[in-house]
Amino acid sequence: MSLENILTDWSRYRKGLEQGGFHDYEHMWGMVIDLDKCTGCGACVVACYAENNLAVVGKDRFADGHAMHWLRIERYWDEPDLGEGRVAEYQHHGASFLPMHCQQCNAATCEPVCPVAATYHTPDGLNAQVYNRCIGSRYCSNNCPYRLRYFNFFSYYESSWPAPLHMQLNPDLTVRDKGVMEKCTFCVQRIRAAKDKAQMEDRKLTDGEFQPACVQTCPTSAMTFGDILDLHNPGKGVENTRAAALWRKHEVELGKTRQTKQDPDLRGYRIFEGLNTDPKVLFLERVREV
Amino acid sequence: MSLDKMKRREFLKVLGWGGVGTTLAGCDMPTTVTVQEGEEEVVAYLAPEEYVIPGIGVWYATTCAQCGSGCGVHGRVREGRVLKLEGNPDSQVNRGKLCQAGQASLQAHYNPDRITAPRVRRNGQLETIGWDQALALLEEKVGPSSGLAGERFAWVTDTVSGHQAVLLKAWMEAVGSRHHYVHEAVNDAVWRAVCRDMLGDENPRLRIDKARVILSFGADFLSTWGSTVQNSARYAEFRTAPRGVLVQAEPKMTVTGANADLWVPVRPGAEGVLALAIANRLAAEHGRDLSKLPADVQQQVRAYDIDKAARITGVSAEHIARIAALLNERAPSLVLAGTPAEGHARGYDNVAAAMLLNIVLGNVGKTLESGAGFPFPQLAAKTGGNRELLDFAAALESKSFDVVFFKGANPVYTAPEALKLKEKLAGVPFKVAFTQFEDETAQQADLVLPLRSMLEDWGTHVPTAQPEQMLISLQQPLMEPLYPETRGFGDALLALLKLRKAPQYAAYDDYYAYLRNAFAALPATLKQGAISDQQFWTRAVQKGVIEVGAGSGSLTARVAAFTVAEPADQGRPYTLVPSAGANLHDGRYANLPWLQELPDPISKVVWDSWAEMHPITAAKIGAKTGDRVRIESDHGAIEAKVYIYKGMHPDAIAVPLGQGHEAYGRYAQGRGVNPLKILGLATETKTGELAHHATRVQVTRIADKVGDKLVKLGGSEAQLGRKLVATVTADVYARTEGEA
């Protein structure tokens, strides 16, 4: 009965708000990206296109800002500051590359604003997007400080996959039609498949059993993916994954807007942490010789 | 076994469901792609094929054939379609990783612009014919009945290796021709020549992982130079504590340069002087002993103290001193030199000067290891450069050939306009192109033979850069060919061979049978306890690689004679840097939409060409980012939009390779410009390679075309005080994660 439904949902939901989200997370998928290893090559981006049926929009639509890359590599030129307002004549420190895909925030700002709850938090700690439910108000994208949500401004299934290119489409997930928001899912279809497999074999998921396409392909292994659930309780929950170990090593904790580290020089940081979005992608600072 | 038998390999069945497996969610209008009656064949699952489980993807090992690196891949096959490629962890070349081109090879396979049947030129037009007719034509033109002497045949290919190289060589021997031109527009030919002369090994193994400091003169080893996925894994190792320092000196910032700890802009062509100045500093300041070097080399080193070198190279004396200090402090180091150093009249000498540093610093044998000892030299990768292109053109000039075969290479696109290759090719009576796509070269051909994609064909590959455990990588078809009227290259070679040398190859129905036989003939030591040839074969197919043991051999360190020249800078005011990127490489990936849509790592431009310049240069020209400029050499002019940043030497104008195709399908055609077209024909003195970084150009701002935009990703080029890419100093890193 729907009324019952709304009442139970309401109290659960009220509780959730007070207590800060789920308390019975099954997993909490997170990532670590070592910016000192990332070379900005872009292999991850293409892997994402291949895995997730991302539309190729072409030059004109790219120019119009309709590109659909869930993962983009930002490139910043940081003028080496010589002090006294002078900047160097050359880019002696190279470029700054930043791979950005959905940060899967635990306190995602995109979630509360969706009028139809098409984006919500899963017990896996993922920020899920339900394409079928999306009505395309685009509020989520406007409220994402990272600007990591991409909207299907057009239908691309004809223009992007002329036959026989469509045969490459991954049947494990959909091709999104116009009017739907989409974003990085941490390759949720792979998570799903691995979980099903583990369940069939009556065992727990193990670290490294699957990886998102970007992590898998990264030529320098700059990305590490894993369950970071045991971040605060070593020994509890799932086995300590490499990703969780890195989170702990860099003394970055979830649920904080400012980290209190024993050693403030540790490289781990989260982007726009101060906005209390509680992102689950940990970046390791780029190292520079001075 | 025949082709028909191959079709019976159950797991390769195409079920003909095409797009049906993929629903379109998030749309209530058309919900599924429907199978239209008569258009597609629907095969019921009532009698399932053994290896096809609906909904379950199975991974098969094969080898990526996009470049010569020979990365092992796993391809996911579901319902008879290959969907996704990933690196094969069993291959020590790429250790489970893959670059963008490898990922995008799916699109070469499923490309809508593939040639689906042989075509022959009749009355100036290419007309579709059947393979029978094509083979008959080949017999007439190429077979013994043609009566042509062997020297009248030539092949132009890209890097070839494995059993295809063997068959190709066998054919050459059968007809008695020596003319196999291996042409790679983006290459390291000069580096290889220097390695051969100074280390005694053309292809030494670069132990980037072992180095504590790398000095690279424009060698873009993370993106275009050498075996990049292998290099990247080693680079990751290099960046792990204790962290190595990367110094890059080049006229245009490459991806490797963008990742450097210290990037210095070098005046184009002055790399050799810079290397000598560093040697000078090493001797003068750090007491390195140069006395064992040849006298003329010592003299050259003495000639360039850092202040003089600073004036010539544009690199400040402090930077030269610091580089020298770094190299002195941290051992072992590794000095590399890439295309920007090579592509000058005295490119060899530039690279030799860089190699001198390796010798002075004692890197030979430490970070430069011998790559020799591959037990099957006949299978080894045959690589080449631009000299082969020039030689080929020269041979065409003297009307040396009656029949030319093309495979992989696209010389009509990569040759400078001044070479007039297209005109010269017109003089060849019969040109055959083995290709998947109608590229510029195929358009000139008289017979175009459609090849299978790398995901439909059998093959073996030997990596151009062998890992410590040397290997042969096996390529197997992952699905039924999309187009029945295509052939594998191996099959085509066998067919050609049978025309000439029937008895020896008559036993093989197809290339698959030939490979099986070749594998059976491999020495027992490689079979690692397999009880039968069948078992060995099955294991090899499953694993995708056969390890053939560690190489043997050592390098010698001998300083070859060289004389570094200072850049002359004559003629027009700027030097054109035709820069290669990993996305489009030399233009061969321009027909892959994923790679066209992947922003260039440096400029973030997509689907187009652009011209990179330093703000100082831009100010002189009066151009802003997005303005249109005309870049004019003695041999032609190109136009592109400007991208301005501080990763350029002010004397250099960089235009990326890869665009400007006149053919090559809908994604490549008519986009941007091809800077190779306006290159001069000056050559490198010692190797005869094209001096591709020595073309001087004039740059002028011209009026914009209406509606023509520089399409690039990204708004702000600076972080504006936000903590996005944060940095720590190496000292802090050494303390926190130092000797982990």
Added chain:
Amino acid sequence: MSDQIKDINEDIRWAKINEDVLRSMENPRMGYWISVVVCLGLLSLAVGAEIYQYKTGIGVANLNWPQMWGLYIATFIFWIGMSHSGTLLSAILHITHADWRKPIYRFAEAMTTFTLMTAGLFPIIHLGRLWNMYWVLPYYSDRGIWPNFRSPLVWDAFAISTYLTSSALFLYIGSIPDLAICRDNARGWRKKLYTLLSLGWRGDDRQWRHFRKAYLVMACFLIPLAVSVHSIVSSDFAMSIMPGWHVTTFPPYFVAGALYSGCAGIITLFVLLRYYFRFEDYMTLAILDKTCKLTFAIAMVWTYLNLIEFSSVWYGHDMVAKELLISKFTGPYSPYFWAMLFFGSVVPFAMAFEKIRRSIRAMFIVSILLNIGMWLERWMIVAPTLSMSYEPFAFDVSWPSWVQWFIVLGSFGWFGLLFLIFVKIIPSVSMYEVKEMVFHRRHLAHKAIAEVMHQRTGDAKPVGGAGLEGAKP
């Protein structure tokens, strides 16, 4: 006419009021038809653009990453803002006993209803999949799927639908006595229509008493509703975390802006109705003068709230918000931003001068300028934040395509069309209230009666002293 001092001529005959108003509802003149054609033309532009956008995808509006919202949302807020006019005049001025509102409140109420009907279209037009728009409503579903009650867009859906229903009801209830007059004077289908609509109004005492109560209750209900509607619309922005949107003062700022543009809209329509229907006797310069004073006061409140926003950002420590503010003043949108400040804060000073307040022509221009300013304000809320916020790599400036402009223009056509239909169906001046006003003004001269009237019906307090001398009960 410029010497009109009184709000209304108390000597006007009641029959003349009926005649004048009913005349406005008959025999459309050429000007009317031209207006209809213009409105239909604008509307068809929008319909064409919308069909194109629906078929092709919302990308044709040149919305993009990161500029996901554009003129649609800005114009949505603009029309919602306009809707505050009716509530202000009918409800607020009603319970504050400002009886000068009486001749002009009817069309203001109609404006409320029609602007809401216009505004409500925009969130639908702007949806990527507008055919699923009903998903934002909490309808019964066995699947147990509900909208997300945390989302301000759902609050919008509630607020706007409630406001639209209430204001339509308010408009209708207030018109019943007039509809009865229409019924009594109409023939043919009109007679049937008004018979139906007037709900058997006979004007007896009991009916009047119930009517008064219902009207007052509705008025009291509408005031908090109106304030909350625009507060909720403001929370579309204020509830986000984006710089320039995440502003605590947004609810009052939006309400002030809404009242402001509503008043300006009333002035525009005031001038038009007065001109077309020769309503000089009812829509007097004195009333215009009062409306202008009110508008001026609200303009100053709006300006003040602007200054508060600027200074709180300026003295705050949010670097990103400050960057955005500076960009508004100097960046790509600065011409529009300065135009907004000019039209919104400088132009209203024209209304400080009585001469201008009482000039029909001047006020027509001024009121339109004010509304251009207010429309720009809404656009300057939406666009700059999207063009530059936290992620520098996502900075981008883009301009609306013709599709957006057509639909925005079409919305004016749609509103105009609704209004043109309204003036021919429902009396655009409240006859019974004008009569009431005339009656009260007449009797205001008689102190004792005025006192009684004041106590009984809440008319203006009798003013003692000069001007009333000689009046004998």
